[in-house]
Amino acid sequence: MSHFSDRIQFYPLKNLLEHISSPDELRRLDPDDLPRLAKETRGFIIDIVATKEGHLGASLGTVELTIALHYVFDTPDDKLIWDVGHQAYGHKILTGRKSIFDTNRQLGGISGFPRRTESEYDAFGTGHSSTSISAILGMAIASRLQENTERQHIAVIGDASIASGMAFEALNHLGSTDANVLVILNDNAIGIDPSVGALKKYLTNVKKGTAKEENIFECLNLAYTGPIDGHDISQLLPELERLKSVRGPRLLHVITTKGKGLEKAEIDQVTYHAPGRFDRFSGEREPSTDNELPLKYQDVFGHTLVELAENNPKITGITPAMPTGSSLKYMMAEFPKRAFDVGIAEQHAVTLAAGMATQGLMPFCVIYSTFLQRAYDQVIHDVALQNLPVIFCIDRAGIVGQDGATHNGIYDMAYLRCIPNLVLFAPMNETELRNGMFTAQLGLPHPIAIRYPRGRGVQQEWRTTFETIEIGSSRELRKGSKIAILSIGHIGNSIAEAIEAFEAGQIGHYDMRFVKPLDKKRLYTIFEHYDFVISIEDGCKAGGFGSAVLEIANEMGHANKLIIMGIDDLFLEHGTAGEVRHLAKIDAEALKNRIKILLDE
Structure with missing residues (x-):
């Protein structure tokens, strides 16, 4: 009726x-x-x-x-x-x-x-x-x-x-x-x-x-x-x-x-x-203070890609429906014939990049971490199995905040590091991101994935001179004697600030940079030198960066205490990124508490 x-x-x-x-x-x-x-x-x-x-x-x-x-x-x-x-x-x-x-x-x-x-x-x-x-x-x-x-x-x-x-x-x-x-x-x-x-x-x-x-x-x-x-x-x-x-x-x-x-x-x-805050009558957005803050990682990626493409005609850019969100829009404006928005088609984006790579091009395939999940078979079957040098740029890696469980990019380290032939790199700052992209376009024999978070970096002067990064290398940021902190990616910046509160010489800090291949030489030295090792990541514990470190420790016969700080086996709810990191116990406060306990042992 x-x-x-x-x-x-x-x-x-x-x-x-x-x-x-x-x-x-x-x-x-x-x-x-x-x-x-x-x-x-x-x-x-x-x-x-x-x-x-x-x-x-x-x-x-x-x-x-x-x-x-x-x-x-x-x-x-x-x-x-x-x-x-x-x-x-x-x-x-x-x-x-x-x-x-x-x-x-x-x-x-x-x-x-x-x-x-x-x-x-x-x-x-x-x-x-x-x-x-x-x-x-x-x-x-x-x-x-x-x-x-x-x-x-x-x-x-x-x-x-x-x-x-x-x-x-x-x-x-x-x-x-x-x-x-x-x-x-x-x-x-x-x-x-x-x-x-x-x-x-x-x-x-x-x-x-x-x-x-x-x-x-x-x-x-x-x-x-x-x-x-x-x-x-x-x-x-x-x-x-x-x-x-x-x-x-x-x-x-x-x-x-x-x-x-x-x-x-x-x-x-x-x-x-998604305009942020605005006047409900006029629609005018709140005045921006962007010029006073470091650039967003996505924009560092976008501008760097244009910079590299100007000197390397083999570079192409691909995104599935996110030219603005990923900042591929800059390359699309400068090199419209070499940059492609393929629509909501992550599987196609990955295999399109694979096809380009077979013909000698250097495709930068930029996809949010949560959306790359939708193309997992293509990453394995069409790229890694054929060992094609596709360059994956994984935006929104880690906790994204208010978009919540469906959009958190916390699984990529676990689901990518198990794939043969694939290199997995996580830059700690803008310079490292630029250098990783520069190194990749020089011509690697393998596919590489470069993961970086949503939000802003840490460097006002981000347009630094390019340098080559040795694949599988790490950096010693601070030398210690008792506890070694192994961080991966942007989270290392908050870790560096957190350990400043402790007495010099006790806490060491290492930016591992590569989830795969891990710097085994560095890890061997760390295992020999420190009483305790803490790994910390903005990804899932199960199968992630810490698990990879644990595997190497077992392989080397390291018997000292190794603590993995990461996201437990659950879906994280929505909230600001800071609130969610706090709930996940991977923020600076959680690390400080862990260090205090170990120093008392």
Whole structure:
């Protein structure tokens, strides 16, 4: 039965949103009130994100769609998945989390992404993109096997996410079934950066009415309707209501504007994807103090790559949909024919780089640590097995903070160091990053992965003269006699500061630089000289840097105490990076406490 029959307007009040805390209450509203609710919801999102920060543009663009979906469908019994979760803030607000939405992405607060343990309305966790169609198809098949023929299954996926290989794999399967699935293509022509590729061009032609007669989705056996205006509730409601009675796989194409309702967010969609703090009325971002701080590691990478590419015509750059986030944008501006955004296609990015390497090019494949997980087989099968000298630059390695468990880059050392032929390097500062990149492009006989964190470095004067780094070499930063601290990567800077509080001569500090190959000569000297050895890393203990040191200690017959400080066998929650490091017990305070205990032994 239609939700539109016998509607009673219960809330002739100034603020409708104040009285809506669930979809059941939403469905009691008159359809004519929904545009007003959309305006209030959009304002609520702007007010909170302006001061608490978070992902803004994507959720502003889906407000009307969110309201229409929960109005027409019987959620949570009907299953609704948001892909990717950036666009789900309105969904969270309307499904019981409005009163705590100001805790979004804060320590102890709600997640910035849909999460099954957080709400019954979050049918599937979606921190990474392009998973929704596979998941909703699995749910639809389960409903059929359980003879629940009335349940609806809806996946909302963006035009950037649907171009991913996994989404196409799912569409290929979906079209061969009679599953009761509605895919809603939220087409705003942008992910985090503008969408790219042939599918983007096709969708543009569909919107202009100039596409070829055959529809790609109909060719995949999906009943296609659209495109319709995703901000017009009077169009959305009847079409969604109609689609409820259509069975089998179907796709609704809606057109939206990312950042809708905030002028600056509509104009500068890349910046206002996650703008930081801003004025909720004007949209103006808070004045930047960037010039007073060290550069972000991603920008050091981006500028250094341009510097190297100017002198080495074999260098190419590849990123899967993150030219701004990874700062490959600098090379794309300077050398547009040698830098490639391949869209949300991590597997393709890695094997594309492998193909280039077979022909003598030097591809720098820059991928966030958490997204490189999506291309693990390609790293092994297409790069390492063939010993191709691809240069992986792993951004956002380590704890990332408020994006939480889905985005923490804490597994790369463990999942990469077990791969034969692969060199794994972690620079402690900007100079080391530049030198690692310089060394890699000189022509290594193996693939190399260079991992560096989210955030800023430690050097104001970062554009240092290039020097070659010996593969597998480490650095002695401070000589001691009793306790040796072995650090890997950027975390070594906070360690260096922490041990300054202790008496000179007792605590030694070594920047190991390479997780693989480890500097065995240095380790042998350390094991012989010190009573205690502490390894510390911003990665998982299981199989990580400390485990590698322990393996070498066992191989050498070292019997003294070795303590591994790293992240325990659990998923870390969201919070600031500092808060999460403290909870993980890998911050300076945790190290100081450990040292004090050992000095007393």
